[in-house]
Amino acid sequence: MRAAVLEKFGAPLTVRHLADPVALGGEAVVEVLATCVLPYAAEVFGGGRNYPLEPPVVPGLGGVGRIVDIGPDATRLRPGDLVWCDATVRSRDDALTPDIALQGWSSRGEGGARLARHLHDGSFAERMRVPTENLYPLPAAAGDDPARWAGMAVHAVPYGGLLAGGLTAGETLLVSGATGNFGSSAVAVGLAMGAGRVVVPGRNRAALDLLTDRFGTRVRPVRLTGEQDVDHAAMIAAADGPVDLVIDLLPPSAPGTAVRAAAMTVREYGRVVLMGGVGMLGGEDLALPYPWLMRNSVTVRGQWMFPRTANVGLIALLTAGLLDLAPERVRSFPLDAANDAVRHAAAHGGPFQRTALLPSPTAQTAFEIPS
Known part of the structure; x- marks a missing residue:
């Protein structure tokens, strides 16, 4: 697969080939249709925010995708399902105070750093490996405009x-x-x-x-x-x-x-x-x-991030039309233009301005990307 890689802080992203991810127990592999590029991504990649990313790393904070492969412990999700990928990864061995990492973005404490090393790469790639519990079914409408629905990364916070x-x-x-x-x-x-x-x-x-x-x-x-x-x-x-x-x-x-x-x-x-x-x-x-x-x-x-149930509630608000994505101004970029997307996001961080990266070749051919 191809991915945009942060080789070191302060360097541009490099688009190159990586091995396809393989799902382990309790995980899935997802084809990434669209991911939101946050306005402060340039500050993170430049090192200005001191985020505990460990380059080389594929950055990116969740997104909209289709399941390619999923483990046998999944009982409802299937390959081909359209899903939201929540980047908020929690350790499974402490129900009261789980360690947390934001896959491909940040982490909290030593436990979070260990999670981040295991689920190291994020969504600036054609495919990514995701914990099964971080996948949430999306309505068909999200497949019609995944770049717009990728704005869930902002609204969920x-x-x-x-x-x-x-x-x-x-x-x-x-x-x-x-x-x-x-x-x-x-x-x-x-x-x-x-x-x-x-x-x-x-x-x-x-x-x-x-x-x-x-x-x-x-x-x-x-x-x-x-x-x-x-x-x-x-x-x-x-x-x-x-x-x-x-x-x-x-x-x-x-x-x-x-x-x-x-x-x-x-x-x-x-x-x-x-x-x-x-x-x-x-x-x-x-x-x-x-x-x-x-x-x-x-x-x-x-409050740092949100509970898992928030993903379900937010999808319900969007599906019902109570939260309307239509007025948002979305600019999409193909994977090869990842650095352009980061620059655009930094310059367009005002109300309801979204920048989306469309890593999957399927997404890039199915949806028009402004030049």
């Missing part, structure tokens, strides 16, 4: 955070980082889950206008000034009532003060979910006031 925060229909949600790639997804997913209104703070007026144009009056935009007290008051005013849940998806470059201003809009007994990257590369910590947390009985929860 905030969906996991909103599940962790217990968002219920009619509640008011505030999305910190709403004008970014993951943040704008949180707005769409929150509304699909039934949020009554969503407060969307940001500095980019065009991005704020895009959100309000797409979703209407349930979205309440706030133009941030950088002054914590001013921004805090503006977000509370925009909510026009209590904020039930705050989810933060700001990148590592954002200041802790921005997260704090958003988090402290939450009501008494409210919830805050932290999924962004603030502080990952050094700099100011979040530093929420102890008395405020205690006296207001606020729940603060960190």
Whole structure:
């Protein structure tokens, strides 16, 4: 098979031939039809994010594919089935606190690193080896446009955070980082889950206008000034009532003060979910006031990725049309143009902008790829 390989950090991806993967017990081999290229992929491949990848490695974070081969312990999935491949791999020998790796992308701790060495390569390849439990059946519509459905890699993250925060229909949600790639997804997913209104703070007026144009009056935009007290008051005013849940998806470059201003809009007994990257590369910590947390009985929860069941719920939202992928702007690239795809993703990381890589020759011939 052919694959795009990261030979070393800071080097371009090299498209070359590798041996076809072979499924072991509890695994499957999948033909990769489409995979999402995240906007910060260039930072990962350049070494700027200090991700614990071990080159040479085939990167790539899950995707849409068809099963080529699957082990005998699978009782429902069959070769030829169209599936979503979740990159969140968990160890099988600890049900309470499993080690986690993001196949072809990242890992957590020494146990996660061991998982990453076993399932080393990701989805920037014609085929990849995947744990059986990481495969989820997709509707036929996903086969008609796998590049668009590959955007599940983005939507699954905030969906996991909103599940962790217990968002219920009619509640008011505030999305910190709403004008970014993951943040704008949180707005769409929150509304699909039934949020009554969503407060969307940001500095980019065009991005704020895009959100309000797409979703209407349930979205309440706030133009941030950088002054914590001013921004805090503006977000509370925009909510026009209590904020039930705050989810933060700001990148590592954002200041802790921005997260704090958003988090402290939450009501008494409210919830805050932290999924962004603030502080990952050094700099100011979040530093929420102890008395405020205690006296207001606020729940603060960190959430990395999402539980397995989130994949099922997200596919259900998409299949029902509650979460609509049609308005998303998708640009697809063949495997040979993997470096072009990475550059395009870096330059097009705004709301509902997706970059897809189509590694399989089947996908490249079946779907038109803009030049």
